Amino acid sequence: MxxxxxxxxxxxxxxxxxxxxxxxxxxxxxxxxxxxxxxxxxxxxxxxxxxxxxxxxxxxxxxxxxxxxxxxxxxxxxxxxxxxxxxxxxxxxxxxxxxxxxxxxxxxxxxxxxxxxxxxxxxxxxxxxxxxxxxxxxxxxxxNLENEKLIAELAFLKSQINPHFLFNSLNNIYSLAYQHSEKTPEAILKLSEIMRYMLQESNEVKVELSKEIRYLENYIELQKLRFKADSYVSMDIKGDDMQQSIAPLILIAFVENAFKHGVASDPENPIAITIDVMKGRLFFSVKNKKSAQNKDEASGIGLNNVKRRLDLLFPGKYELEINEGREIYHCTLVLDL
Structure with a gap:
């Protein structure tokens, strides 16, 4: 006053x-x-x-x-x-x-x-x-100080997500280009659409769930292009309201983790992604077979970031369960939208 x-x-x-x-x-x-x-x-x-x-x-x-x-x-x-x-x-x-x-x-x-x-x-x-x-x-x-600190921390976490994702995607495209694959132009186009979303939409506090899902679909298609053989990924989407809002780039870490450390070439154990929206709640699940060869020293960056963002943006409004067996890795997120 x-x-x-x-x-x-x-x-x-x-x-x-x-x-x-x-x-x-x-x-x-x-x-x-x-x-x-x-x-x-x-x-x-x-x-x-x-x-x-x-x-x-x-x-x-x-x-x-x-x-x-x-x-x-x-x-x-x-x-x-x-x-x-x-x-x-x-x-x-x-x-x-x-x-x-x-x-x-x-x-x-x-x-x-x-x-x-x-x-x-x-x-x-x-x-x-x-x-x-x-x-x-x-x-x-x-x-006000807490809000400024929260905004600064979220901005920092986002800044870690984007280069991390871009680094992996460019590696994939480089691999296709090195092999003179006909899939290279399509991969570049998919990456362009993904980067447009990350630059334009991710600065918003929340985006429509349908846009976030479209972003995941583009990412999955980009990942499929790098496999010489067939890739096996199932994505089951259902729900009563896809116009609900969600913080951008929350779900990508789980899907990215499945491709980086999972097996996408086994038809009996495909990467299984489930999205269900019911009565204002999001039920999100990613299940994949673990790969004994695909290891990454920075494997924890994406999931650790998304856990921290969930704590900051949805305190007390989410449930995250990670089950890591000897062969199967399964993440389940229940989020109040």
Whole structure:
């Protein structure tokens, strides 16, 4: 909230409080008394509130000068009591007398102790307001810092995904080109479509699930091109709403891992990918036969990144299960969209 709006809001609140008490105090036809008691002395109490709120607390508490803060508050309360009594002496018939006929005179110490109590109350009120405001401001700053850290970390994880994927894809295309394969132009076209998606869509917070699935299909087709023999990959897609949104590049790591460390040439054990969307939940599964020869020192980068992204983007909203047997590797992800 900007400063002019804050000042205006405070003014409206205090004015409403003063008018309310004047209205209540003047019901017996004593408008003059109500104005003196609630306006003049109300303004003094408001001054105590803001002297403590705007000057004493920021000056002493921020520098941890607690003794100076306590002494300043005590001086404020005692000195304001003297000012109130001086003002009350000008309206002694209204303020310093009580009873049905105003016959009882209020002594200095009796009145002064009352001002000390009132001043202490407004000091307490302003201190509580100061701590509450500071807490909300600090909480807002903390959340902003957390969001900035989250955005920076997600950007870093994405930056790791893209070069990692590009490196593998270029290796595949290089292999095709080296063999003078007729599949090379098609592979370059598929890579172009994939890179367009990664550059244009992956910067969004979320994308349509159908676009992410299309991205996976292009990736799978690109991977198939590098196999001389037939490749065996099944992809079963079903669901009630493919227009649901998902964070981009979440699913690719599992599919990429299956091709890198699995066997795609065994018709009895194809790479099996299942995508099912039901009632706002995504059920995603990748199953592959493990290859004893296809090892990669950086094998954990993709899956570790996607796990971290899931923790950041979907805390408490996903279930990831990885079953690694001697021959079969099976990943299952259940995600609340």
């Amino acid at each position: 900007n400063k002019p709006r804050t000042v205006f809001l405070h003014a409206i609140i205090w004015l409403s409080i003063l008018l309310l008490f004047v209205g209540i105090g003047s019901r017996g036809g004593k408008l003059e008394e109500a104005v003196v008691i609630f306006v003049y002395f109300g303004l003094l109490n408001i001054a105590i509130f803001y002297i403590n709120y705007l000057y004493i607390l920021p000056k002493y508490l921020n520098s941890r000068r607690y003794l100076g803060c306590a002494l300043s508050i005590i001086f404020l309360i005692l000195f304001s009591g003297l000012i109130k009594y001086t003002l009350a002496s000008f309206f002694s018939s209204v303020v310093l007398k009580r009873g049905p006929q105003h016959q009882i005179v209020i002594t200095f110490w009796e009145y002064y102790l009352g001002t000390v109590f009132t001043g202490t109350f407004f000091v307490f009120l302003s201190t509580a307001a100061k701590f509450a405001v500071d807490w909300f401001v600090n909480e807002k700053v903390r959340k």
